[in-house]
Amino acid sequence: MSLLKRSFEIKARDFIRAGEAAIEVQKILKNIGFDPEQIRRASICAYESEMNVVMHGGDGELVLTLDTEKIMLDINDQGSGIEDVDLALQEGYSTASQEDREMGFGAGMGLPNIKKNADFLEILSDKGAGAHLKIGINLRKE
Amino acid sequence: MSESPRNFKPSSYVVIDEKQCNGCVLCMKACPTKAIRVKDGRLASIEGVCIDCGECARTCTKGAIKEIALKKDDLTPSPNLVISPSTVIYSQFGEDCLPNDILLGLKRMGFAYVHDQSYTSEMVNFALELYIKENRKKPNAPFPLISPACPVVVRLISYRFPSLLKHIPPLATPREIVARESRKRLSEKNGCSPEEIGILHITPCAALADFAKESASQGKYPGIDKAVGINSIHEILKKNIQEIDVDTVLHHSSGIGIGWGMSGGEIAGLKRNCLAVSGLHEVIRYLEKIEMGLLHEVDYIECRVCPEGCLGGPFTVADKHQAKYLLQKLVRMFGVEKRIKYNYVKKLYNNGWFLTERDRTVSIDVPSPLSIPDRIERLNKVQETLRLLPGKECGVCGSPDCQTLAEDVVDGKATLDDCIFFHNQRKKMGAQRG
Numbered sequence: 001m002s003l004l005k006r007s008f009e010i011k012a013r014d015f016i017r018a019g020e021a022a023i024e025v026q027k028i029l030k031n032i033g034f035d036p037e038q039i040r041r042a043s044i045c046a047y048e049s050e051m052n053v054v055m056h057g058g059d060g061e062l063v064l065t066l067d068t069e070k071i072m073l074d075i076n077d078q079g080s081g082i083e084d085v086d087l088a089l090q091e092g093y094s095t096a097s098q099e100d101r102e103m104g105f106g107a108g109m110g111l112p113n114i115k116k117n118a119d120f121l122e123i124l125s126d127k128g129a130g131a132h133l134k135i136g137i138n139l140r141k142e
Numbered sequence: 143m144s145e146s147p148r149n150f151k152p153s154s155y156v157v158i159d160e161k162q163c164n165g166c167v168l169c170m171k172a173c174p175t176k177a178i179r180v181k182d183g184r185l186a187s188i189e190g191v192c193i194d195c196g197e198c199a200r201t202c203t204k205g206a207i208k209e210i211a212l213k214k215d216d217l218t219p220s221p222n223l224v225i226s227p228s229t230v231i232y233s234q235f236g237e238d239c240l241p242n243d244i245l246l247g248l249k250r251m252g253f254a255y256v257h258d259q260s261y262t263s264e265m266v267n268f269a270l271e272l273y274i275k276e277n278r279k280k281p282n283a284p285f286p287l288i289s290p291a292c293p294v295v296v297r298l299i300s301y302r303f304p305s306l307l308k309h310i311p312p313l314a315t316p317r318e319i320v321a322r323e324s325r326k327r328l329s330e331k332n333g334c335s336p337e338e339i340g341i342l343h344i345t346p347c348a349a350l351a352d353f354a355k356e357s358a359s360q361g362k363y364p365g366i367d368k369a370v371g372i373n374s375i376h377e378i379l380k381k382n383i384q385e386i387d388v389d390t391v392l393h394h395s396s397g398i399g400i401g402w403g404m405s406g407g408e409i410a411g412l413k414r415n416c417l418a419v420s421g422l423h424e425v426i427r428y429l430e431k432i433e434m435g436l437l438h439e440v441d442y443i444e445c446r447v448c449p450e451g452c453l454g455g456p457f458t459v460a461d462k463h464q465a466k467y468l469l470q471k472l473v474r475m476f477g478v479e480k481r482i483k484y485n486y487v488k489k490l491y492n493n494g495w496f497l498t499e500r501d502r503t504v505s506i507d508v509p510s511p512l513s514i515p516d517r518i519e520r521l522n523k524v525q526e527t528l529r530l531l532p533g534k535e536c537g538v539c540g541s542p543d544c545q546t547l548a549e550d551v552v553d554g555k556a557t558l559d560d561c562i563f564f565h566n567q568r569k570k571m572g573a574q575r576g
Contacts, residue, residue, distance in 0.1 A: 003515055003519070004522060022434060023430055028521065031521055032514065032518055032521055033514075036303075036304040036305035039305060039433075040435075043435075047435070047436070117435075
């Protein structure tokens with residue numbers, strides 16, 4: 001049963017507000033007082049997935065859900081989708097534009113970084129039909 | 143040694159003059175931990191954690207919040223007393239006053255031992271370079287490293303960014319190494335134990351006023367005993383400087399050590415990929431970024447809560463921008479190559495001389511008595527309450543913003559009627575019905 005649900009809008013190509021949803025997620029988690037390490041991991045996942053939407057996604061939404069077991073992040077967008085998920089999970093692989101790279105983004109570390117920090121990651125995507133990321137961070141330490 | 147949050151309130155270095163307080167909201171809105179509440183037209187309470195940043199005193203325009211002026215009786219010379227001025231002091235006496243003159247001026251005041259911090263800063267700087275190099279080779283070492291020098295930044299990290307504590311290298315700050323060096327040297331010379339040596343630091347920093355927080359658990363050589371503000375000795379020192387007849391060399395560093403206290407001064411000597419950030423809100427913005435895993439490619443970040451670094455410290459006398467201009471001039475004059483014995487410092491480093499045993503975790507993380515589901519429940523209630531508030535963020539209710547008022551209402555420390563907008567709205571609706 002979910003105890004808390006919050007959603008945040010993400011605007012495509014809005015680099016000025018990019019990262020704000022992740023900061024909000026971070027604030028909520030801190031306010032509740034989770035373990036700093038779990039907050040750090042969730043913040044990294046939120047930030048990287050938000051940046052993916054800003055860069056590739058078209059408009060989208062980040063939904064934070066909490067239950068007694070885990071922190072869940074659902075990121076939906078209406079963008080171009082991920083053509084090859086396995087490839088996208090490789091470090092250094094990126095389809096970011098020259099412009100993105102000039103701003104210091106698009107190093108191809110986004111999805112690999114999410115994978116590294118999440119306990120659970122599911123990527124639902126088809127080329128042209130947007131992407132849906134489901135990210136989970138367990139609250140109980142194994 | 144860990145401390146309870148209660149040690150922080152009220153802050154160890156601000157005094158509140160209630161007569162001067164007119165109940166405006168400036169300090170309350172400036173507080174980064176949202177600790178201040180204003181009730182009944184007065185600064186009422188410190189609810190949460192004070193990290194001694196000094197923003198409230200800096201913001202107060204009514205003269206109601208002031209830094210505690212430190213006492214001068216600590217300045218009585220004794221053969222076992224070492225004076226260690228912060229390098230910021232070199233920027234406080236105008237042009238044509240070189241570091242050596244200032245150190246001699248202190249000596250002329252009767253202090254037998256004056257220890258120049260700028261030279262030590264250059265040694266610590268090189269030790270830091272070695273530490274960075276060593277850690278870049280480790281696969282999972284945390285980066286960017288965050289400077290341990292600003293005590294408020296360390297407290298801010300403890301309180302709001304505890305996951306970043308491991309980014310602070312376990313190296314002592316120059317002021318701590320100065321204490322260590324002089325305790326060692328002088329105790330050997332005077333034939334006493336290191337603890338019998340007194341270390342008096344002359345500081346621009348109000349957060350260093352309470353050294354109990356800083357010098358606990360330093361191992362064999364304890365840290366600084368006492369500190370006085372630069373402002374409390376400025377006048378008398380100035381007189382002594384004017385009468386100086388130069389005969390001794392007490393200052394040995396290059397421009398790197400001299401400029402250490404300005405924003406960018408610590409990293410100026412590091413031949414690595416570094417950043418300098420100063421000002422409370424800028425520092426918070428960067429810590430948020432680091433916590434999201436950004437800036438990993440940066441080796442070291444110099445974070446200072448005061449604008450323009452320690453030159454903007456509350457206990458300074460000179461304007462921070464003029465002070466910076468003076469320091470930059472001195473940096474050019476003395477050059478930017480550290481004047482240290484590199485092999486000797488390396489040997490000291492390998493022997494662990496620069497390490498600190500101090501646990502920087504200031505345990506101000508108040509463990510909430512509520513379970514996680516209860517805390518989430520509280521947050522949901524706060525969110526519902528927040529919807530009833532106008533979002534003007536005015537602070538007239540006595541809480542710093544609508545979010546905090548909502549929290550205070552849920553925690554039973556305030557009522558919705560404290561909000562003037564909510565109150566008027568309800569009265570109006572009551573009148574319509576009646």
